[in-house]
Amino acid sequence: MDQRANHACPPQLPVVSGHGRFAALGPAFHTELHPTPIPAPHWVARSTGMARELGWPADWWQAPEALALFAGNRVAAGTRPLASVYAGHQFGHWAGQLGDGRAILLGEAVAPGGELLELQLKGSGLTPYSRMGDGRAVLRSSIREFLASEAMHALGIPTTRALCITGSDLPVQRETLETAAVVTRVAPSFIRFGHFEHFSHSDQHAELRQLADFVIDHFYPACREPAAGQPGNAYAALLAAVALRTASLMAGWQAVGFMHGVMNTDNMSILGLTIDYGPFQFMDGFDPGHICNHSDPTGRYAYNRQPPVAFWNLMALAQALMPLIGESDHALAALEPYKTAFPQALQARMAAKLGVAEPREQHHALAESLLGLMAREHTDYTLTWRRLTEHVAGAPADTFTELFVDRAAAGHWLLQYDELLAPVPQGQKLDLMQKSNPRFVLRNYMAEQAIAQAKLHDFSVLQDLLAVLERPFDEHPEHAAWAGLPPDWASSIHLSCSS
Structure with missing residues (x-):
């Protein structure tokens, strides 16, 4: 019998199955519980794009049970919602056991192509892992996560997705009194580095192996047969694969001027997805040392520190996997490619922003020179690259140089740009730049x-x-x-x- 038959979703109502892959891992990995209802829920927002990828009809949300289901007020028949346990390093310090303190996994849905996608309610009430929290999310943070998830996806950066937001007038205390909301998040998996840290630090090595095998079997099957030059140990190969995905993710963040704000190990996806949008920010005026999170006074997660922090987090994951990898040399070898994969991926993305498909060292130097000009004046990051695109499309040089106080320096850079990229056909340049330099980001x-x-x-x-x-x-x-x-x-x- 095809396992996926249990995940079928009737067109009238987006029912998900709670008998999913993560649930099958067993009680050491999660606690089964129902969401806590909110009073008088209402729709706030829905992503038609995400619903389309799930294969749901455009009017799925009009089903009588849909609002109650995604507000956490109803549990679909046959489902077993759950909250997972994990741990993590927060701001560089071991925080011990954490977990889904306000998130509950409803189950899985099957996309038209056969991919299984998990649906999770964030803000759906207390769980055994809520610690001192109230298990709720507020309208403000839910809107930010909803928009950021869909914005990042449209920018081509790996991310968890958002299906919808439901709201309520239920009061929730934060710095001020706010109202409750529940955002439905979608991803192939919500497993984090912290899941591995939890079982490793608590010496639950059997469960650690079970989790690693689960991730390899469902998401990284090639790790069972590593390519030439890769670690022969499947768990070291897993670490190497995660490191490469993380390197690519960091390049995507840096290229669009995105700052996550809280890159704790419990906020790092094992699939290389952007996950847990909190005090994130897309850069306005370019400042490599910008700190978007006012809870981060030392700037641990500043923009220019994100790539090395990602490597630090990978080191923490490597430490968690050591009971399975065995030899420290194997773990270090698995992480080594990050050091070249990240700069290569970033240089490719920055070259594309210049209109170059096959970057060379002089293109890298040109991009670095522009970033230096922008940093000195805190020139708007998104607008600068878009104005450069407009210049290639035929706009006068002033369209670009007027963004700078030192117009002479900007003009000199633009002359260097025009000269270096003169051999590249305009249409080829423009096509690449228009796909690499967004006109809009979520400021x-x-x-x-x-x-x-x-x-x-x-x-x-x-x-x-x-x-x-x-x-x-x-x-x-x-x-x-x-x-x-x-x-x-x-x-x-x-x-x-x-x-």
Whole structure:
């Protein structure tokens, strides 16, 4: 019997199966429990793109049971919702046991291509892993995660996805009194580095092996037969594969000016996905040392520290896998490719932003030179690259140089650019740049505008913003203001771990 038959989703109602792959691991990995209902739930937002990838009809949300299911007020028949246990290093310090403190896995759905996708409610109430928390998410943070998930996906950066948000007038205390919301997240798996750390640090080596085998069998089967030059140990091969995915992810973040804000090991996906959007930020004025999280006074997770922190986190994962890998030399060898894979991936992405498909050292130097100019003046990151794209499309040089105080230096750089890339056909350059330099990113002030209206139960700005972010490389002339410089008040937005 095909296991996936148990995951079928009737077109009238998006039912998921709780008898999924992660649930089958057993009680050492999770606790079964139901979400805690919220009073009088209402729809806040839905991603038609995510629903389409699940194979659900456009009107799936109109099914009578849908709102209750995704608010956590109803449990579909036959499902066994659960919260998983994990641990982690937070801001470089061992935090011990953590877990899904406000997230509950509903189960799995089958995408049209056969891929199994987990659906998880975030903000669905207390779990055994809530510690001092209340198990809830607020409307503000739910909107930010929903928009960021779909925006990153549209930018081509691996990420968990968001299907919908449900809201309620249930009061939730944070720095101020806010209202509750539940965001439905979607991913092939929500397993983190911290899952491995939990079983390793608690000397549950049988469970550690079970988890590693689970991840290899379902997501990294090639690790059973490593390629030439790769570690022969399947668990070392797993570490190497995760390191490569993480290197690619970091290159994607850096290239679009994205800062995660809380790169703890429990916020690192074993699949190389962006996960757990909190005090994230897309760069406004370019500052390599920018700290987007006001809960991070030392700047551990500043923009320019993200790649080395990712490697630190991989070292923590390697330590957790040592009972399975055995030899420290094997673990170190598995991590070594990160040191070359990340810069290569980043250079390729930055070259694409210049319009170069086959980068050479001089292209890398040209990109670094521009970043240096931008850093000195805190020139807007997204707008600079988009204006360069417009210049290649035929706009006058002033379109680019007017972004800089030192226009002479910017003009000199532009002359170097035009000379170096003169041999590349304009159409080829422009096509690559228009796919690499978004016109729109989710700036903090844009999210704040959507949140402010949503608090008044007006979700029109949220819907408009989602539509723009789903196609970030398009012009969207009706929303041209979002493609310009942020307003002055944007610099006063403060984000913390509660964001």
